[in-house]
Structures are given as structure tokens and as C-alpha cells.
Amino acid sequence: MDRAGRRGISMWSRGPKHSGHSPKSPRGPVRSLRPGARAKGCRTQPTHFQLRTEIPFSPAISGSSRGNPSPFPLVSSPFSFLPPGGDRGVGVGVGWGEPRRVPEAPSGKRWPRGRCAWWGGDGAGGGESGNFETRPSVTSRRRHGLVSLLGPCRVAEPRRSERDPGYPDLRAVGTAEDMSAGMGGFWPEPWLTRSLGYPGLALAAALLLLVLCLNARRTRRPGEPPLIKGWLPYFGQALKLQKDPLGFMTSLQKQYGDIFTLLLGGKYITFILDPFHYTSVAKNQKLSFQIFTNKFLKRVFSIKKMLTDSDLIDEIHSTYQFLQGKHLDILMESTMQNLKQVFEPQLLKTTSWSTEYLLPFCNSVIFEMTFTTIYGNILADDKKTFITELKDDFLKFDEKFTRLASGIPIELLGNIKSVRTKLIKDLTIESLAKLQGMSEVVQRRNDILEKYYTPKDTEIGAHHLGLLWASVTNTVPTMFWAMYYLLRNPKAMAVLRDEIDHLLQSTGQKKGPGFSIYLTREQLDSLVYLESTILEVLRLCSFSGIFRFVQEDLTLHLESQDCCLRKGDFVVIFPPILHHDPEIFEAPDEFRFDRFTENGKKKTTFFKRGKKLKYYHLPFGLGVSKCPGRFLAMVEIKQLLVVLLTYFDLEIIDNKPLELNYSRFLFGIPYPDSDVLFRYKIKS
Template sequence: MDWITIVLSLAVLLISLYLLLSETSPNAPPCVKGWIPWFGAALEFGKAPLHFIAEARAKYGPVFTVHAAGKRLTFVTLPEHFRIFFMSKDVDFEQAVQDPCYQTASISKESFFKFHPACNSLIKGRLTPGNSALLADHLCEEFNAHLEQLGTKGSGCLNDLVRTVMYPAVMSNLLGKCNAPGHMTAIQEFKQKFAIYDEGFEYGSQLPDLFLREWAQAKQWLLSTVRNMISRVQDNECTDTGNQTLLQHLVTTITDKFLPNYGLLMLWASLANAIPITFWTIAFMMSNPITYRTAMEQIDAAMKKQDKKKTSLTLEDLQQMPYVKWCILEAMRLRAPGAITRKVVQPIKLQNYIIPSGDLLMMSPYWAHRNPEYFPNPEEFRPERWEQADLVKNAFLEGFVAFGGGKYQCPGRWYAIMELHMFVALILYKYEFTLLDSLPKPSPLHLVGTQQPEGPCSVEYRHR
């Protein structure tokens, strides 16, 4: 038997096994299988996941399964199913994200299941609304300092301008001033490496480093950077006054060799979504003159003609500009993650279907936020809709799931809202922007994290 016959025989065997093992239970949801063994519909799905989800729902209904890269992804799209997704004991968050955490941060399975609950509790406890308020004054100082480095006027990519200011300021606030890139060369290097890691994060969560050489190199550079940060903390080289930083608390929480790896995930979580949401908020506001004018009236009234260089912005000041927060939450609604996931650990019933254990249960905040039952004219940027939310009591609009839900709702959400509110108010108070490009569309390529812009968005800016 020659090698061609052997290969053909193996191919036939694999296809036969695939068809045999993937027979659908009569109680299972409609399934998009594809025709390539193991890969299934992965190639078609990966071309534009957001579009794929919408087309599959239109064709198969509100619950459907996709075979992709050896996994069964079962999507739920009805609001009445979201409570099961977030609250059912038959689905598990940690089992769903363990493998991606190993791929993106090289944390072993044993370590992840041992320390992840403590990490989640740590962040949730340190970034409560009350504790976030304690970080506000220092964060305002950092934003002021790095905004001044933009100069009195200039131009560039809006996303890049946001990164230049927010990366070092937030790192200083959460990880310690000694651990933030302190000069422009260091900031540019960090921006470059982190952008590569962030933009490839979704692919890195699914593919071996061998296939993503530049991304893997950026990951190793960032791990080395975090190791140096931890060394400074452990050697007491950080002399920040006041409360301990989030990184200092992490050092006392993780007691195995994967401490830097957890630090990398924490670094990514603190920066990755804040940048695009800030970008979208400013871009939406600049594209809507009435929205911009309304926001600026509140900002100017709260600031009371302060110095543009060293602007003091308190939480009380932020409370006087609720419209700015509405703009931020509306940007979050429109550019929410493509999907969040849980793993089915015991069969669950949805409608007349039985979802088997082992499936990854998927829910799309991006499409959930386009449900006209909860958000009339869902494609429109309408900050005014948030007037109905009781934000004073930290209650969002019904149907808003950008931060997830249940036990593993985003633990840093209150810090994130405060951080974005402060930054948007400061940058718009200090600078006047002119859009040089039209508002870009969101990229349909990714499921993980806030949607990135599909095209460029250049701006000119000058001191007001």
C-alpha cells in the first residue's frame, strides 16, 4: 500500500469518525457543522464572527450550536435565557476561561483553579465604589501630567492619543508610580508591545505560540516587564504613599511561580477595554454636535474656569456632569464584547432543547444590546436613554450586560466607569478636537473584548 492510499484511507476514517461522533441528538439545538473534520465551521465563523452570529440566528432561531475547532459553541440570544447563563449552577465560568488563560498567560490549570477565586475577590474588594474613590485624586494628577505631554496642539490617531495618556496614568494608579513607563520612549515601547499583545489576544487564546511569533514575543516582553514590577514591589523599591496598590495586594495573594503571569492578566484586564471605550465615546461625541454641546455645557459648568494645565476634578465634580457618563455607557452598549462564555457542566434545558455538558455556552452582549424591546432605535447613539437608569444606586438599564452578570460580573467595573468619566471630562475640558475622518465602523473580526474600530480615525487638537 503506497503512501497516497494510506493518506486517503486515514482521511476517509477521520471523516467517518467525525460524522459518527457528531450525530445530533433529537433534543439538541440546530447545529452548524461545516464540512471539514475537527475544524467544522471555524473558517467561516472566523471571517466575521459578529455577522456569523446574526446570520445563524436568523436562519436557525434564538438557540443554535456551532462546531468550530473541535469545540461546540452553543449560542443563546433571548433575554429570558440570560439569567440561566449567569446564574445557573449547571454552567461554570472558570472552566470556560481556564484554557484561554493558559494560552494567553501560560498559567497552569492547577494554579488557575487554586488562585483565580482569590484574585477575583481581591479585585472586587479593592475596586469597590468606595475604594475607587480613594484612587481618584491620584488618578486625576496622573491624567493631568500625561495630557500635558500632548502639547498645546497636534494631530494623530485618536486611539493612539488615548493610549499615550491612559496607559501610564492607569498603570501608575493601580500598579504604583514606580511601575509605570515614565518617559516618552518607554511609553512608546510599552504601547507597541501591549498593542500587539492586545490585538492578538483572541487568536492567542486559541492558537499555540508557534503560529503567532510576533504576538508570543510581545507576551514574553510583557511577562518580563511584570516580573520587574513585582521585584520592585518585593524589594520595597516602590515608595508610593497611601493605600497599597492592586499589584502589592496581588503579590501577597499569589504564592506560586505564576505570580507574574497573573500580573500580566491583571495588566491586560485593566487596560484592554478602557482604551477602545474611551476612543468610541469621544468619537461618538465629536460626530454628534448636539451631544458634544450638551456635554461641554455640563463640563464647563462643573470646572468653573479652572487652569487648563493642572485641573482639579473631584468625584463631586463628576456628579455634576451625568451626561458625560451617559455617553460612556451608551458607547459601551454599542461596542460591547461580541461574546462571553460559560461551560456547561450538567445538561441544561433551554426552550425545548437539551444543551449537553461540555458545550461552551455563548452569549453576545453586542447583539443583546441591539434588542429593540430594551433599547428602542438600537443602532442610534442616544445618551439620553440612560436618564432612565438609577446610576446613583449603581443600577444599569435592563438588558445591559456589558459587564457580564452573576458571581463573575466584571470586578473592576466601578473603577472603570470612574476612570473613563474622569478622563473624558478632562481631555474635553483641556482640548478641542476636530475629526479628520468619518466615524469608523466596528470591526466584525473579534469576539473578545470591546469592539475595535475597523478603520482609521485621525483628529486635530488644540488647547481650549
């Protein structure tokens, strides 16, 4: 290996001449590269990497100089080994992303073996995180976005970027200690830094494997539920569970009974499947929902104060009263007015058919209706532009939600941190002040948040992002599945239309030109077949889990047995097993719009093992974790379906079966695995 192959890192500015190390000047100066800039000759933006390596490059270690993948196992979490006080060390790099290419070598030059290049790329927070690439031949064949990078690289000193102080920029060459401080590396013991090459790499891999194995060494204690770990350290049964949650859980229930513990992503989770045990879980004070929620809010929305301030938690919870009772009636009126603004332009059009995909249609209508109902209307001429941009950013954030919730660092999720930052900025008190018609719940939350934060604290916007997410994210797929099942079941649609027409006639309302109908909450509640349809959709499609955190070792006294639980574990009630139980619901996999009706009235009595069930339908949670916005969500879906069934002819074009996409498993209503076209027109 030549001298250039053993030393330094090459960096390039955007000019035609490359600056930094070259084969002729291995220790030449390194100039700053502007964050987010493309290196000259780079065909696409580089993949984001946070991991560094400082061991001599060897084709045998990295796979080969032709780009074969590394034989060493990779894990989906960032780690780095960098020695304090020096610029050489041992490490492995792991990154996520689509295949990228590194810059081509300058004219008349070729990359020496072991050469690494590092430049500003499209990392989280505006594209200012460091990125690693080795020679083009080494990185051009990444298949799944996972790469092991091994080679001799100098590191650049990080500084805080002017555009985003939370992310490092690159300046002159510094030490590995500087870089780790900027990029979040962790230090091994000093003796490890003296190990280079194969021994150091083997030791790093051994340490990682040891951590995973120690986590998986747990054994079942007397009185504990059956323990099912699987053969994969850390991940446990996660892959099987996500592939077919209902089938997998049903098979475990037949094998182990109604209570068992699974290893899932490094966490031990005890599932409770018997509905007669739910009350014992909900009432046990040592099983905490709040601890789980606070960690969740910090991880997903960057809300930190609720981890330490119980008074703030109590005051925030007090605002939920503005989502029910007489306050809900006010929200209903606002919702109907906002629906009028959405659909009235359509009502003035001719009776020609409009064709759309169903999911974007539901996304657009639900998001605009919900946002304007809760936060108010923007009076500027660019209202549609504002709503559209906000919705698009929200959908980008929501797409990565489960990865954030599962604990993957946001820095490894592309530009999601910058998207979240933008959403939070759009929902600060200063931004919301531009809106008119703000709901009582938001006004009260603002009053409370101003007591605990300074007016310019961005965490206020994070609170509002959490409220907006909770208001929209499950309403959209519920509306999608309701329309999908109705479009595929003409009989159900006909019954609902007759029910709505009868109500309008009985209240003296006639369907005329324009948007003229108005229904009270009591009138909406009288539409039993409409409500049964929505409940049936939630029964079929809800895959939420009801979480509790075990605060200390305890014995849970259940109806059929006692169950020992371990401190630090989670307990989860899994309602889909209940919802698909053939003993409770006949033909549970079928859509039956009238399942929750009996003799023209609401049906609320269901049995299992000859005993009446207290809990038979749990899409909104249980006890203290019951969704406070469930009443508003049901009202919105009912109102939207009434408007569509009253004013529009609806037909499905792609009458094909759809499956649930389980990527949101345990966190709400799944989206479909694909989409369908439908068409609508104004009734003549």
C-alpha cells in the same frame, strides 16, 4: 534523482564556504548554525516551520519544481510523522509567514532535485526554532503563508539553547526521533513508518481527514437545540460568523429561534439569545465559568497553577474588593494625578493645533494612565522610554490575543512567545519593586502570589500580565469609539461640555491655567449625559460573549422550553443581539448619546414583549463572570473625557465612517477597521 538528491540536509554557516552536504559529498559533516543567523545568500529571514518530511522529492507531489502550490489540503495546526529509530519517514510541512527565499546556491553550484535546507530563523522565543526551505524555485511563490514541503532531508539533533532553554538549537546530524523530541512531533503506528512516497502521504492525509470527519459526525439528540455544523470540517460556521457576527446570528435566530448550537473551530457552542433566559444560565451550577477561565489563562498568559489550586483562585478573587468602594476612591485620586502628569506639559504650550491619529492617541494615554495607577510610577529619568517600550510590547501581544485564545500554538505566531516572555519579566515582583505608588490591589496580589510561588517564579509576572491586559485591552477601544462619536456629533459634545461646566461651577471650581479640577466619584456619577454616552458606545460596539462550560449532560430549564446540553460543550450568551434589538432600542444602529437618560435622569427601564427586562445592557458580563474592573474602567473613561472636554478644543479631520474590526469577536470591544486624524489645542 542523483545520490545527493536522495540523501541528507544541507546546512550553512555564515562563512563564505558552505559546510555540510554538497553534490560531491552527500554525506559530508554538518556544522552547527548559530540560532537566528541568516544563511549566506538569504535575501530575507526564513519563515518559521515546525514540520518535517522525509520522503523522496517529486515535482508531481510538491506541485512542481517551478513553485506551484501543493494540491494536498493544508490545515492550520502543526503535525508531523517521523519514524522512531530512523531518519526517514513520511510527513507534510505547514508554516505561516510572509513569502521568503532560501539561500542562493554556492558559486558554481546548483541545487539538486529534492535538496532541503534547514537553518536557525526567526521562530518563536528569540529565533531558535528550525526552519524548512526547499529550492528557491519551489518556495518563491507562496501566496498566503501556507506551504507543503516534500523532500529528502536529514535532521539535526536539537539541544536546549543557552539563550532560551525552551527552544531547540541545531547541532550535529542526529535521528528523526531526536528531532521529534525537540520539536514536538507525534508518532504514528510503526507500520506507517514503512510507507513511503504516495501511499504514505495519502495515508497521512486520510488520517487527518478521518479525525476532522469524526469530529463533525455529531448528530442532534432528542431535546437538544438545532445543530448547525456547516460544510467545513472543524471550522464549521466560524468564517461566516466572523465576517458579519450580528447579521449572521440574526439570520440564524429568525430561522432556528433563540437557542441553537454551532460548530466553531472544533467546539460545539450553544448560543442563548433570549434575554429572559439569561438568569437560568447564570444560576446553573453545572455551567462553569471557572473551568473556561482557567484554560483561557493557561493558553494566553501561561498561568498554570490555577488549573489545579482552588485556594489560589479564591484568594485572587478576594483582591477584587480593592477595585470598588472606598478603594476605588483612592484609585480615582491616583488616576487624576497621573492624568495631570500626562496632560500638564500640553497645558503649558501655546494654543496651536496638534494633529494625531485617534487610536495611537488613546493607546498612549490609556496605557500610561492605567499602568501608573495600578502599578505605580517609575522614578528613573527613562520613565517615558520604559512606558513606551512596555506599551509597544503589550500591543504586539494583544494583536495576537484572539489567536492564542482560540488555541493556535504560540510557537506558530512569530515572535509572540518572546514578546510575552519579556512582558512577564517586566512584571515580576523584582521588577515591580522599582516602582513607587503601587495600588492596594497589586500589593495584595503580590502577598498572595508569594505564598504559592517562589519569588523568582515567572508565573507571578504572568498573573500581572493578565491583570494589566484586563485593565487596558477593552478600555482603549471604548475610549476610541467614545471620542470618535463625540467628534462626529457636535451637538452631543456641546451638551456634555455644558453639563461638565455646570458641575464645575456648582462645586466652586474654575477653569484656570494649569490642571486644577478635581471631581469625586459621586460628582462623576451625577454627569448623566456623560455616562449615557459611554453606555451607548458600549451598546453599539461591545461584541463580548458570556461563556460557560458544560460539566456534565444536563437539561436546562428555561422560561419557554427545556434544553438538553452535552458534556464538554460551551454555552454562550450573546449580548449584541440584545443591544441591537429594535423592540428594546429604537433605531438600534444609530448613535444616540442621550439614549440612557429620561427627563434629565438615568434611564434603567427597558421592555421586550411588554415585559420589563432585568438585563438590557451587558458589556461587562453577567453573574460570576462580571468584570471586576468595570468600575475603574468607567471612572477612567469619564475622567479622561472630562479633562479633554474641559481644557481642549477638539476637531475631527477625517470625518469618515468607520466599521468594527471583528477579529476580536466574542472577546471584548472591537477596534476600528481603520483610523482617523483629529486635532486638539488648548482652549484660550
